[in-house]
Amino acid sequence: MIKLLVYALLLVILIVSVRASIKGLRNLPTYVGWLGRTWFVSFRVICAAILVFLITPILVIIPLSFNAEPYFTYPMPGFSLRWYEDFFVGEKSEVWHLAIKNSVIIAIFATLLATFLGTVAAVGLSNSRLPFKTFLMGFLISPMIVPLVITAVGMKFFYTTVGITPNQLSAISENLHLVPIILAHAALGTPFVVITVTATLVSFDHSLTRAAASLGADGVRTFFKVTVPLVMPGMISGALFAFITSFDEVVIVLFLAGAPEYTIPRQMFSGIREQISPTILAVATILVVLSILLLTTLEMLRRRNERMRGMTPQ
Amino acid sequence: MVQAAQTFQVAEGMSLKAALAKAERRNKTRALLLVLPLLVFVSFTFLAPIAQMMFRSIDNPVVAGVFSETLIVLEDWDPSGAPTPPEKAYETLAAELARGYKNRTVGRAATRLNYSQGGMRSLITKTARKISRVQVGPFMEGRWKDKFLEIDKDWGDREVWATIKYSGDRYTAEFFLKALDLGYDWDKSVTAEPENRQLYFLTGFDSVWWRTFWISALVTALCVLLGYPVAYLLANLPLRISNLLMILVLLPFWTSLLVRTTAWIVVLQTEGVLNDVMMFMGIIDERIQLIFNRFGVVIAMTHILLPFMILPIYSVMKTIPPSYERAARSLGATPWTAFWKVYFPQSLSGIGAGGLLVFILALGYYITPALVGGPTDQLVSYFIADHTNRSLNWGLASSLGAFLLAGVLAVYVLYDKLVGIDNMKLG
Known part of the structure; x- marks a missing residue:
């Protein structure tokens, strides 16, 4: 059969x-x-x-993930939501909830930081007068290229040296314990923002900023009123990349986090290491749905961008 | 007439040339100022940690700190001359061992010495424990060497003392040597490690470095092989259909690495889906091991990195006009010649971009091999993590990291030369 x-x-x-x-x-x-x-x-x-x-x-x-029995083979003996129950209301769900909370906080702050710094830098980088342009670009992209283990080990030691570990920071204030991971993830996310925003700026008409200046707008006003709306698609897709990078990142968390800094990938990693439980598959399914949503957002952005530039999809 | 000799002037009486230069300078400064915040941020959160890690690969403070006075005495001792140092060295070492035993620093020095020479840890800790109980006084004058030899006869060994001498260098290249299965001999000449301690380089095809290289190369080759046809198909189908099929490439691209690794464990494990399917279809009679071995690592890594190959090739192929191939055909080329001589060369830059990117990412892979590989399938990243967290040999972790970083940066420079960092595209 x-x-x-x-x-x-x-x-x-x-x-x-x-x-x-x-x-x-x-x-x-x-x-x-x-x-x-x-x-x-x-x-x-x-x-x-x-x-x-x-x-x-x-x-x-x-x-x-909807299997009634904790096995990973087809055919499934029955349908059940018990693994989702485990994740949402079960005994161990509290750890998962904490992990969601931490992951979301880290990803949001890292994304905001990366998007802001990355966009501003991309505007500078797309200026042809910038000295050492290739070198600067190469350096700013490098967090994406350097193997994560090297970054993570380096950060572990350096952050201990300068005193920004979760333990040291939570001694100052309870809310600061995620800061080291946020900083690390922001550094990882910036290359994506730089790449996507510089890509949008290639087709950017620089006479628009000059026009704004000739009409009396200062640099800051021009940036927010003219440049930002035009590079918005690049910013958003860069931000999405930064968000997913942070949300999915586990190596740096494994090295920088102390015991209470659970995140979703960290929980999944330790879960897979021991024994894959179907709860992990339920989480995985939720994450797949999340990536489908992200993909749809990006695709809509791309279409909007093409429409705005007058290139209608055939 | 007079006017012609005059230079053009702008409002403030500046020459046009000077005004232009000033505007250019301001423009330049503004561009730099815009880049500056990110530059500072990345320098602090990313560059400084890596720089510190690289420094750690030559930094060697432990032995120099704990046995500082002994090392001064040993400066006058030439290992190639007398087999053991003078009595004074034994006496000083006894004092420093006793002190180190009391304030618990001797363990760290013992561990550090053990990296250089197996067996040093037990020798040092044992001697420190016993020597700290010896009554110090004038009656011990001239008897320290005998005491050491009584505790362990290895203290009469040239190699033990030579190890302490060269491990006491404040900065050392030893960790770099260890990352290549080399080490110092007693006369500080470079020799291979004993065979049972070789792991990284000298064991040939099993060694960590070779394994990291060839698994990455194999994964890259597989990605080209699988990615090229798909990219070709996507680039040559009507946009409506190719956009739909593109979802099949982009969804894995956007799905969490851990989700995909989990998926492969579920599919490949012995009680897993693929074994089930193959059993039912009669391809195999017994369940076979597909995971926690080389096969699992290569399959999972290929799957995870394939979108990074397809997307760059696709974006290059989109720019190749289909009329070129048709022109070749109309001039009498066979389909194969038209493809191989006309289309393929134009798509090469896509293969270069995707291939180098996949290779760079594969070199540093950690999570996937750690979860789906066996103990002999771990890449160099695993050993960096292991030496950082478990064996605490930070010097070796850093020197392995330095070599890996050098390799990755070399490919990165190649990428910049061939593709250009500015041309890096995402999604």
Whole structure:
């Protein structure tokens, strides 16, 4: 029975991809011979297989998070919301809630900091008069390139040296204990903002800022009233990158956080390390839904940006 | 006539040239001022920590601090001459061991010495414990060496003293040597570590450095192999369909790394989905091990990094006019020639951009190998973390980090030369 189901599923994928390519076949020029036509179909089947490879692992875990039994195999013996219950109201849910709270606070502040600093710097970087431009750009992008373990180990020692560890800061005020992680995540997020905002600034018409200046607006006013609205799409997509980077980051948290600084990725990491419980899959499913929302936002932004520039999608 | 000789002047009586220069300067300063806040921020939160870490790879304060007086005495002792240092060295070391035992600093020095020479930790701690009980007085004059030899006959060994001597250097290249499975011999010449302590470099294909390199290279190659066809398909389909299919690439890209790693564990584990499917289909008769080995690491890393390959290749392919290939065909080229001679060379810059990016990211991978790999599949990042948190050999962690950073930066410079950092695109 199950064997049949699996075969049926594979057959459906095959049929869909072959059908899709046969539709394309009709549009091929008549001079394409049978060899070319066979290749055309098999190429599309190969591509379909690769796309299946990309998406299946993510889709496979979603139904399993509704499994009534704590096993990760199909067929599922029954449907249940117990793992979501575990996460939202169960015994250990308090730790998860704390983790959500911390993750959200860290991500929001890190994003705000990264977006502000990154946008301002991007405006400077897109000025062709800036000296050492390539070097500065290379340096400011490097947090994205340097392996996370190196960054994390370096920060662990340095932040201890200068006295900004969670313990030392929470001795000053209870609310400060997340500051080291926020600073670290902001540093990681800035390259994304710099890249996306400089990309929007490439097509930026600099006569607009000059026009604003000639009409009597000072630098700050011009920046907020003219530049910011125009680079907004870049800023938002950079901010989303920074947000997801922080929200998903675990290496730095593992090194910088003390015992009470739970975050969602840290909880997941330790959960996976010990024994994957279906609760982890429930959290994973929620995170997938979150990334779908993010993806939709970005796609809408991209379309809006294209519309505003007069490039309508065909 | 007179006017022609005059230079142009602006309102304040400045020459136009000077006014322009001033405006340019102001422009330049403004650009710099805009970049400055981020520059300061990144320097403090990111550059300074890494600089300090790099310094730690040559910094060597422990032995120099705990055994400072002994080291002064040892300065006059040449290990290639007399096999053991003079009595004075034994006497000073006895005093410093006793002091270190009392204020608990000797353990750190013992651990540090053990990095240089196996067995030093137990020798030092044992001797410190016993020597601190010895009554100090004039009657011990000239008998310290005998006392040491009584505690352990290794104290008559040239190597033990030589280890203390060279480990006492305030700055050392020893951690860099250790990161390559090398070390100092008693005469401070560079030699290979004993075979049972080799791990990083000298064990050939099993070594950590080689493993890090070739897993990254393999993952990059697989990403090119899988990413190129998909990018080609996406770039050549009607926009409506390719936008839909793009979701299949972008959703994994935006999904949490931990979620994807979890997914692969669920799929690959022995009681997992893939084994089930293969059993049902009769491909295998017994469940096979797909995870906690090299296979799992390579598959999961390829999956996670594939979008980083597809997106740059796609954005380059979008700029290649389809008419070029058609022109080649109309001039009599076979489909293969038209692709290989006309289309492929134009898409190379995309492969370069994606390949270098994937390679850089793969070199530093930590989480995924830690979760889906076995003990012999860990990349160098794992050992940096391990030496930082568990064995506390921070010098070695830092020197491994320095080598890794140098490798990554070399690829980064290559990326800048070939692709240009300005051309880096996201999503």
